[in-house]
Amino acid sequence: MSYASFESATRHSEGESIIAEDIATSGVQASEAVARYALALGDDALMLGQRLAHWISRAPELEEDIALGNIALDLIGHARFFLTYAGTAWGKTEDDLAYFRDEEEFRSVRLAEQENGDFGQTIARQLIFSYYQYELYTELMKSEDPTLAAIAAKALKEVEYHQDHATAWALRLGIGTEEANRRLQEGLYYMWPYIDELFYNFEPVAELPGVAVVPSTLRARFEERLHATIAEAQLQVPDVPQARGGDRSGAMSEHRGHILTELQVLARAHPGATW
Template sequence: MTDDHVYLTLSEADPEPEGEARWAYGTGFADPLLGVDTALPPGIDGADLAAYCLMLGDDALVLAQRLTEWCTRAPELEEEVALANLGLDLLGQARQLLTRAGQADGSGRGEDDLAYWREEHEFRNVRLVEAPNGDFAHTIARLLLFSTARKALYEALAGHADPVLAAVAARGVKELAYHQEYATAWTLRLGDGTPYSAQRMQAGLEGVWPLLEELFTPHAVELRVGVDPAALREPVLGTLAEVLAQAGLAVPQARPMATIGGRAGRDGVHTEALGLLLAEFQVVARAHPGATW
């Protein structure tokens, strides 16, 4: 891999060097922001931008880890490869967002520092992405909800004043469009398949739906420097309702998962599933600090 930078990975005009095909944008680079003017735009607070990038980056990082758990476990080899590639797309987004966070807050922390050396309460992802995979239908239901909501968010962020965040969002829309298409196709296939497959798909939706509302609940940082997620609620729910209607599935009526004193994932309040996931995800880095391969 070459040490090119985030803008080259986000530019369709820049062809891949011969023999250097990438599975996912943003992976395989020594410094995702190498060569980029990372000066803060006027009017943007660095601490707020860093916190916002952590929120988005943690969402992508944790869900990437969940998707890669399907390696050797997916129902078909083709789906195993597909889910791994979706995870790599999200990992690419996470790398760039975490790097931007460490630059914007002036701490100098890199993507590895933020991924491997924070504790559970320091992660800012929504609880939807940390929930265990469940069966294949459960994973597809989660992917449908997340990709639909995140695609709408990135469409709004593509015009953000911060050039790095805007570039990640603009390219991320294209990646998430495929994620949404993949999840929609499987939702239709399972919902409109046998009675048993429809039952499993409906159960998957019922299992993840209580975690959806958190994606639309504004955090103070989001309101100051990002997009108000509450504005995305109706269009996203409308899109999901259309997909479920085509699949012959019902829109779940489950209540949102409870918060603790009004605090949830964006505040560092998580389910026990995240701690278990991080223990596995961080074990090698912590067992061999400073090691290189």
């Protein structure tokens, strides 16, 4: 990574820290229902950010090492906001919630936990998830909860880039070589069964009218935009069965434990350590 890129990433990280600390010290306390809602959104971002970090030094070109690393930083920043806010309801910090919960206590969607696979599979996941997050945060900015609305406004600016990045790669691969098209198409087939879960009206959404976004209301616009991009990339919308479950009750993919083992090992081995 160049010095300029490192400096940019450092400023990015410091900016996220300042905002997370502002939430923690603002005196605002989330209700139990708001905390559970924020926790689910934070867990989504944390899992996917951890997944994308694995591409650093492994991406097909140096620029992608930096791009995917920065997207991972963005997502971990979003996780920090949501987990910090959720923690105000329970007297916990973002670190408590990220590092010291067991896997069945997380509420992330299974799409965010799926394996990177090859680059085509990762781009397929990014395409789906960034389009979903764009719709989610666009609506969440209208929340009657000012903290959730502020988090969404900050996150949306970054998700717009994630969406553009995934779209550009989908077009590049889809309209590129036959092999690139095949791999991206296979990636879409792999990820597609987990789409329903994104739009499940999970608890505590029903308890938060005007505060939480009702996931099912996002689906029509999401499909319209995503299907148009898939068609432009000369790919097919997969026709595959959807995975069962999706209520965010703690049901998980087989991958979550592996992700958390790596994410949490240092904090659990040296609790309270700082550097």
